[in-house]
Amino acid sequence: MPPTDARMQTTVGTDQDFVADLVNRAVRAGATDAEAIYAEGDEFETEVRLGQVETLKESGSRAVGLRVLIGQRSASTSSSDLSPDGIERLISGAISLARVTSEDPYAGLAEPTEFGSVPGDLQLFHEDVYSLPAAERIEYARRAEAAAMAADARITNSKGGSFEAATGRKIFANSRGFVGEYRTSYCSIAAQPIAQGSHGVMQRDYWFSHARSLAALDSPESVGREAARRALRRLDARKVKTQRVPVVFAPEIAPAILREVLHAVNGDAIYRNASFLCDKLGERIAGENITIVDDSTLPGRFGTRPFDGEGLPARRTLVLERGTLHNYLLNTYTARKLQLHSTGNASRGLAGAPGIGAGNFWLEPGTQSPAEILAGISNGLYVTELLGHGGNTVTGDYSSGASGLWIENGALAYPVEEITIAGNMQTMLLNVVAIGNDLIFYGSAACPTLCIEGMTIAGE
Numbered sequence: 001m002p003p004t005d006a007r008m009q010t011t012v013g014t015d016q017d018f019v020a021d022l023v024n025r026a027v028r029a030g031a032t033d034a035e036a037i038y039a040e041g042d043e044f045e046t047e048v049r050l051g052q053v054e055t056l057k058e059s060g061s062r063a064v065g066l067r068v069l070i071g072q073r074s075a076s077t078s079s080s081d082l083s084p085d086g087i088e089r090l091i092s093g094a095i096s097l098a099r100v101t102s103e104d105p106y107a108g109l110a111e112p113t114e115f116g117s118v119p120g121d122l123q124l125f126h127e128d129v130y131s132l133p134a135a136e137r138i139e140y141a142r143r144a145e146a147a148a149m150a151a152d153a154r155i156t157n158s159k160g161g162s163f164e165a166a167t168g169r170k171i172f173a174n175s176r177g178f179v180g181e182y183r184t185s186y187c188s189i190a191a192q193p194i195a196q197g198s199h200g201v202m203q204r205d206y207w208f209s210h211a212r213s214l215a216a217l218d219s220p221e222s223v224g225r226e227a228a229r230r231a232l233r234r235l236d237a238r239k240v241k242t243q244r245v246p247v248v249f250a251p252e253i254a255p256a257i258l259r260e261v262l263h264a265v266n267g268d269a270i271y272r273n274a275s276f277l278c279d280k281l282g283e284r285i286a287g288e289n290i291t292i293v294d295d296s297t298l299p300g301r302f303g304t305r306p307f308d309g310e311g312l313p314a315r316r317t318l319v320l321e322r323g324t325l326h327n328y329l330l331n332t333y334t335a336r337k338l339q340l341h342s343t344g345n346a347s348r349g350l351a352g353a354p355g356i357g358a359g360n361f362w363l364e365p366g367t368q369s370p371a372e373i374l375a376g377i378s379n380g381l382y383v384t385e386l387l388g389h390g391g392n393t394v395t396g397d398y399s400s401g402a403s404g405l406w407i408e409n410g411a412l413a414y415p416v417e418e419i420t421i422a423g424n425m426q427t428m429l430l431n432v433v434a435i436g437n438d439l440i441f442y443g444s445a446a447c448p449t450l451c452i453e454g455m456t457i458a459g460e
Contacts, residue, residue, distance in 0.1 A: 019173040029095050031068035033109050034175045038064045041168035048141045049160040065350030068094045072103040078350035106336040115178035116313035123300040125183035126213035129165040137163045140220050147224025148193035159192035178311040191227040197235035205230035237415035240459040246380040247455040254447035260391040266356050267334030276396035286323040286429035296359025303360035303444030309348025317343045362446040366435030370449045373434045375410040396425035420458040428452050
């Protein structure tokens with residue numbers, strides 16, 4: 001987006017100049033260090049139901065955030081008012097807040113030698129996400145829903161089909177010489193059909209495709225047909241008795257288990273002594289078949305970025321290797337608290353201090369196909385949906401509502417619902433008996449088909 005006239009009055013030059021100038025002005029106003037982030041973006045969203053447009057949204061935004069440090073006192077402000085007066089208020093507000101906050105001995109920017117950015121094109125931005133006229137974007141949503149509705153006579157209703165597109169841009173600068181920026185794009189198609197079973201009970205499911213580029217999306221028809229298949233397989237679901245059996249997580253569901261590990265290796269949880277993985281570096285905490293990686297440098301992925309929320313270059317971090325815990329995920333603040341080094345995992349909104357976020361976080365695949373994993377199970381559960389979040393990062397206890405398909409004699413036999421699965425992550429990580437070869441990145445976290453032995457299913 002081109003700068004407005006008011007913006008042009010604030011600074012002459014590029015948007016990077018504007019952000020760097022904001023940092024310099026904060027220092028001149030009394031900050032010993034400062035960092036600023038500028039974000040702009042636009043998005044389009046449409047939802048259709050039974051062929052009729054129900055939602056049509058198009059929006060854009062621009063805003064800036066400023067964080068200042070006065071010695072070891074820090075504060076932050078943000079604003080979407082980029083006029084000269086708005087910027088002046090932003091700076092003075094941050095300085096005033098910093099002067100009345102408490103000192104923190106661990107506060108401060110990283111050292112100048114630590115800043116940097118991954119060179120080259122990381123394939124995060126593709127202009128084609130907006131290449132379709134609005135009418136064709138709506139038609140994508142219609143086509144996905146129509147394909148689902150046409151798949152089977154038992155598909156009797158729909159919650160709708162959707163199409164989304166978005167682009168974004170971030171610029172980050174600090175008073176220690178770092179300035180960097182990158183652009184992103186996103187688009188998606190989804191369908192949510194409703195099927196009716198033999199006893200009149202309805203079941204709903206969905207499917208989607210999302211990508212950085214329109215060209216990388218699955219066709220609306222394939223998305224709709226897959227959504228229908230998933231809704232149909234839920235029909236006439238049964239309940240099962242409470243028991244302990246192997247539980248297999250489908251690859252689109254298994255990342256939920258991986259995120260429990262992510263929460264536990266987050267530096268914030270570690271220094272607060274609020275993780276079951278505190279003081280476990282160098283120890284074996286999972287089976288030897290478990291290797292988990294965090295990598296923000298993979299081209300085109302949703303967890304990729306050239307630099308983190310503090311301006312440190314993106315990198316690859318080995319979290320677990322063959323069951324042994326090698327690294328926590330850290331930003332500069334938590335690294336200082338733990339007397340370690342940042343792993344380049346600072347995340348940053350417009351306001352507040354940097355947090356911690358993963359890049360592309362995945363469990364390395366095994367060698368068995370999903371069919372081979374199922375073939376080795378005489379009685380168990382194949383999870384296709386988790387309901388609610390039941391993980392306790394402090395104790396490792398895990399419990400979640402679930403539905404899925406019952407496994408009998410190595411095959412998927414019938415749908416089940418209204419059950420709860422439970423275990424403890426410390427035990428679950430040691431009881432992963434099979435890992436699939438089907439690693440697929442549905443988002444920034446990815447995990448192949450996963451079989452965990454001896455989980456408790458609470459049913460009838």
